Amino acid sequence: MLPLVALVGRPNVGKSTLFNALTRSRDALVHDQPGVTRDRHYGVCRPEGQRAFAVVDTGGIAGESEHLVEGLLGATARQARAAAAEADLVLFIVDGREGASALDDEILAWLRKTARPTLLVINKTDGIDTQAALNDFARYGFSEAVAVSSAHRQGIDELIDEVIGRLPDEGASTELDDDPTRIRIAFIGRPNVGKSTLVNRLLGEERMIASDVPGTTRDSVAIDMERDGRLYRLIDTAGLRRKSRVDEAVEKFSIIKTLHAIEQCQVAVIMLDAGEGVTDQDASVLGYALDAGRALVVAVNKWDGQSDYQRQQAEALLSRKLAFVNWAEAIRISAKHGSGLGELFKAIHRAHASATHEFSTSEVTKAMEIAYETNPPPVVRGHVAKLRYAHPAASNPPTFVVHGNRLRTLSDTYKRYLENFFRKRFKLVGTPIRFVFKEGANPYEGKKNVLSEKQIAKKRRLIRHVKRGK
Incomplete structure (x- = not known):
């Protein structure tokens, strides 16, 4: 199992932005409004040429006051604490622009009680004096701190190196996998x-x-x-x-x-x-x-x-x-x-x-033939659509391609009949069915039959013969 890294901090310090930067994705919802993230969101950081590790994004912890124990803020804080308790390393995210706050002090006191390995990450340091930001948080007593700007990916590589150096060989994370059987x-x-x-x-x-x-x-x-x-x-x-x-x-x-x-x-x-x-x-x-x-x-x-x-x-x-x-x-x-x-x-x-059922061309064509013989399409302007053969095109949803002539004359009622017939014949439940109708090209379309002089003369003789007979 991959080691697990939890992102913890007060609201609106850039945890979700850092999560997206580490995982190279846009999985976490990001907005300037505080409190957007509420549930735990897991992803995997896969740096090139280095070992991978799992990352969990958490909602902002808004303090330990009694009036926050219940409700959404309290539930969000409990989710963040649960993530920190299961993590192999906690990244304590603070805002380098705003500096240390009383809420940061409360969160740090709680982190020290958990006794989890913790690394201080000072975010939003782009455009400001990085050393001044590091000095502002020096009173927290961390031997090392990493200054980053997750929105601009500044310092992310250095942060990844520092995280990998602090992680155990094996972790207890349950990262998402790409197993196709899921x-x-x-x-x-x-x-x-x-x-x-x-x-x-x-x-x-x-x-x-x-x-x-x-x-x-x-x-x-x-x-x-x-x-x-x-x-x-x-x-x-x-x-x-x-x-x-x-x-x-x-x-x-x-x-x-x-x-x-x-x-x-x-x-x-x-x-x-x-x-x-x-x-x-x-x-x-x-x-x-x-x-x-x-x-x-x-x-x-x-x-x-x-x-x-x-x-x-x-x-x-x-x-x-x-x-x-x-x-x-x-x-x-x-x-x-x-x-x-x-x-x-x-x-x-x-x-x-x-x-996800896989169909064969023979069984699909057989079903179409039976449906056509049982209930042929109605006559439209003197013509009847001809369904010749069909084959499967895709799954999820099952898609069938029907070939024939004059398919544009098929009514919606007849198309629904075909859908219901296929659904009943193949015992398909809980899935929509799609049909794609393709008409065969007319090989003589656009071609004009030009008569020769001999054919024209013969046509005239026939016309005169018919007129004399009348």
Whole structure:
């Protein structure tokens, strides 16, 4: 396992920017507004020619005051402390422009109690006297400190060298891997429907901050997990609201990260609130997953808190408003108490298997021939479309290319018939199906048949003969 390095400090000192600089990515959401990062975010630093190590970005610790123990600030601080407790090395990030503060003093006192190896990193030193910044923090008693500017990548190489020199040979990190057998699952939905609570229940720990406050999760966070011998990557995403209600720049970036997570996953689990039913915003979130062509499972959360009458009303609403995705399985769960999770994973497996199934050209063409013979296309302006053969083009979602003539005359109704026929024949559940129709080129298109003089004379004789016969 790779050694783990935790980035710890007060809000808005540049921890997420440093995380992106170390991992050479844009995985962490960065903004000038304090408190953007809340959950732990893991990545890997792979310097060229040197050993790699894992990095965990944390939210800013806003102090030890009693009024901060509860709520989002307290939960964020607990996440940062958990990251520091499991790390092999802690990077204590401070702001070189603002200098030492009372909050930095409190965080340092707590770090000393943890007895974890700690390195002082003075960030935002571009354009200022670096030595003066080092002198300002000399009272903290660190034998060595590293001055960097993570936004401009100044001093990053020196920091990496210093970190590698302090790390043990083996660590206890659980960095993300690129194992293709992992099922990538993104949990999507409106704010406050229980996405983070479900992820925590699956992991068996408070890995994500779960709160009644809508919009608690701001960044998309990926966590690897093993369950019953199978490997998964769980992606907790920020809640998606209507565009008219999105004002903050941070929330706009959160939406971008969520849409990116939908594109990267294999199965999207959209979570609904059983007490609120299916809203127009839920349908919009479903639209994002359908546009990306992801396999889909509907998880109706908070089912245990509903009465029999409320459940009947919810069932009727689900069947009516989710009719356009009736191929997606709807599972009733309780993220808080863990009920229905077994059925949820079975549905995820079925959706993943359908979305990634590999088809042969022969079986696809055979299915198309049977569908065509069972229900031929209707006559359009005296012509009937001819479906000749088909072949698979891609997976996730399954895509089929159909070749033939006059395919532009096929109606949407007939295309839906083909989709339903293929879905039933191949037992595809939980995944959209796409068809690409390609017409064969007419070899005589654009060519004019020019008659010879002999043919013209013959044509005239035939015309005269016909006229005499009349």
